[in-house]
Amino acid sequence: MFELKTVLATSAGAFFAFLYFSRRKRHVVKESPPHPSWKAGENQPIPYPGRHVTLLPSELKSCYPLIISAYVPRPIALVSSKSAAGHVNVAPYSYTGAISHDPPAIVVSCCRKAGDVMKDTLANILDTKEFVVNIMSEWYAESANHTCGNFPPEVNEMDVAGLTPLPSKIISPPRVAESALNFECRLIHQYDMKNAQGKVTTTVVIGEIVAFHVHEGVLEMNGAGEGKPTVNFDALKPLSRLGGCTYGRTTAVFDLPRLDRA
Numbered sequence: 307m308f309e310l311k312t313v314l315a316t317s318a319g320a321f322f323a324f325l326y327f328s329r330r331k332r333h334v335v336k337e338s339p340p341h342p343s344w345k346a347g348e349n350q351p352i353p354y355p356g357r358h359v360t361l362l363p364s365e366l367k368s369c370y371p372l373i374i375s376a377y378v379p380r381p382i383a384l385v386s387s388k389s390a391a392g393h394v395n396v397a398p399y400s401y402t403g404a405i406s407h408d409p410p411a412i413v414v415s416c417c418r419k420a421g422d423v424m425k426d427t428l429a430n431i432l433d434t435k436e437f438v439v440n441i442m443s444e445w446y447a448e449s450a451n452h453t454c455g456n457f458p459p460e461v462n463e464m465d466v467a468g469l470t471p472l473p474s475k476i477i478s479p480p481r482v483a484e485s486a487l488n489f490e491c492r493l494i495h496q497y498d499m500k501n502a503q504g505k506v507t508t509t510v511v512i513g514e515i516v517a518f519h520v521h522e523g524v525l526e527m528n529g530a531g532e533g534k535p536t537v538n539f540d541a542l543k544p545l546s547r548l549g550g551c552t553y554g555r556t557t558a559v560f561d562l563p564r565l566d567r568a
């Protein structure tokens with residue numbers, strides 16, 4: 307009986323997802339590759355006059371503006387966590403990335419604040435070993451961005467920003483309801499980074515994803531085949547971080563085949 311219910315619910319979900327995706331106006335434009343007539347071995351030079359300028363970190367006042375404008379676009383993890391005392395915290399982090407699928411894992415890098423103070427997110431993760439990565443989408447950009455304020459640890463940024471908590475399934479910190487993707491993570495590795503003066507400036511944390519929550523509006527159950535769900539980026543409207551205070555939208559894409567796959 308339970309199995310029949312599951313089959314019916316899955317079929318209904320798939321049917322509504324099909325209706326949704328087939329009727330929805332496309333947001334992302336599918337384009338041709340930049341050079342459709344390119345042949346293997348043809349040179350593709352930089353389209354600007356000039357040469358590379360070599361910049362040594364030791365000779366710069368700060369690498370910060372350079373690295374955040376150069377290594378782009380970066381995905382953004384809107385991290386929700388909870389302190390040992392039970393205070394909920396949310397903040398965006400773009401020094402982040404998916405680094406493995408087996409085990410499924412995400413890295414987030416938290417810099418120290420002025421005065422060598424740990425950010426609340428990091429302090430909470432090190433204390434409780436748990437956090438949720440919520441993916442930022444266009445429809446809640448302003449409220450998600452608002453959580454980056456330097457609020458005291460006892461302030462719940464979800465309240466301040468107008469975000470809605472949803473209980474997680476396996477861990478204690480809540481998820482963000484406005485996000486179509488929530489990844490419940492358990493801390494599996496941490497690493498302190500030291501600068502040239504030997505001072506710890508940043509801590510890298512790696513979380514193993516112990517539960518994925520994917521909203522039906524973006525989920526494709528058979529995207530890559532049976533048992534291999536995928537996310538529709540057109541529906542997800544993911545945001546990325548560019549330099550300074552600039553966010554990027556994903557509005558145009560093209561496909562290039564992988565040589566190692568049929």
Ligand SMILES: Cc1cc2nc3c(=O)[nH]c(=O)nc-3n(C[C@H](O)[C@H](O)[C@H](O)COP(=O)(O)O)c2cc1C
Nearest residue numbers: 397398399400401415416417425426427454455456
């Ligand atoms: C889009 C965006 C990306 C950010 N990425 C990072 C990051 O990768 N690492 C970091 O330490 N701070 C990052 N910040 C700054 C933190 O969000 C900010 O310091 C925040 O106050 C930290 O909050 P918390 O103390 O509650 O963790 C980012 C801010 C924004 C708006």
